[in-house]
Amino acid sequence: MTPSVVARIPQIDSLLNLPPSQRIRKRLLDAGQRAHANDNIADFIEEGELDELQNEVQDRIQEVLQALVIDTQNDHNSRETARRVARMFVREVFRGRYESAPRVTAFPNVSQLNELMIVGPIRVRSACSHHLCPVMGEVWVGVLPNAESALIGLSKYARLCDWVMSRPQIQEEAIVMLADELERRIRPDGLAVVMEASHFCMHWRGVKDDGALMTNSVMRGAFLKDAALRREFLSLRQKPGRNPG
Numbered sequence: 344m345t346p347s348v349v350a351r352i353p354q355i356d357s358l359l360n361l362p363p364s365q366r367i368r369k370r371l372l373d374a375g376q377r378a379h380a381n382d383n384i385a386d387f388i389e390e391g392e393l394d395e396l397q398n399e400v401q402d403r404i405q406e407v408l409q410a411l412v413i414d415t416q417n418d419h420n421s422r423e424t425a426r427r428v429a430r431m432f433v434r435e436v437f438r439g440r441y442e443s444a445p446r447v448t449a450f451p452n453v454s455q456l457n458e459l460m461i462v463g464p465i466r467v468r469s470a471c472s473h474h475l476c477p478v479m480g481e482v483w484v485g486v487l488p489n490a491e492s493a494l495i496g497l498s499k500y501a502r503l504c505d506w507v508m509s510r511p512q513i514q515e516e517a518i519v520m521l522a523d524e525l526e527r528r529i530r531p532d533g534l535a536v537v538m539e540a541s542h543f544c545m546h547w548r549g550v551k552d553d554g555a556l557m558t559n560s561v562m563r564g565a566f567l568k569d570a571a572l573r574r575e576f577l578s579l580r581q582k583p584g585r586n587p588g
């Protein structure tokens with residue numbers, strides 16, 4: 344290779360000629376931003392680029408199917424699988440990584456509500472970042488507002504939860520992320536989040552335990568300091584007929 348050819352390579356390899364995943368990764372690296380499975384990277388994706396990314400994922404899934412020795416040419420059930428899986432990952436089950444946060448209008452607390460508010464159960468659909476297996480469960484949120492808190496509509500809790508959960512992650516980090524989003528918007532005196540979920544990587548593979556549920560919680564502010572408030576939240580969130588504990 345002559346030196347003049349070498350010198351031209353950076354121009355040929357301009358950002359536009361890279362696959363979309365590498366362009367996005369380069370922007371993330373340049374900005375010093377993480378791209379863990381549960382990070383939202385919407386700010387680093389340009390208009391129209393998500394379609395390109397979905398096409399790239401489709402090509403890679405097709406390669407995985409080939410590596411699994413599945414004859415996608417002749418098996419009519421698998422012919423469109425790469426396209427379907429790419430769409431499912433990018434536009435559905437992991438869209439919380441690629442889409443900006445839902446718009447959440449906050450209202451001033453004009454009635455100066457300062458009583459415990461409980462929202463839930465909110466349906467959780469997520470996936471573990473270890474196996475990309477589904478994680479299905481429920482979330483309860485407890486809010487103790489103060490006069491300066493912002494209030495958000497009931498449906499917005501579900502939309503924010505869905506945005507945070509639609510990423511591959513581990514449950515312990517998922518509820519911390521959800522608590523951070525809620526705390527930043529509502530600025531309450533206390534915030535509690537409890538998540539109870541069933542992990543399909545324990546049912547479908549591994550120990551194949553069908554009964555196992557994982558429950559964890561985040562308690563902040565008043566919920567940390569006030570054991571009675573914590574108890575009130577935990578007892579009120581119990582559904583009728585459910586075994587406590």
Ligand SMILES: [Zn+2]
Pocket residue numbers: 471472473474475476544545
């Ligand atoms: Zn797993």
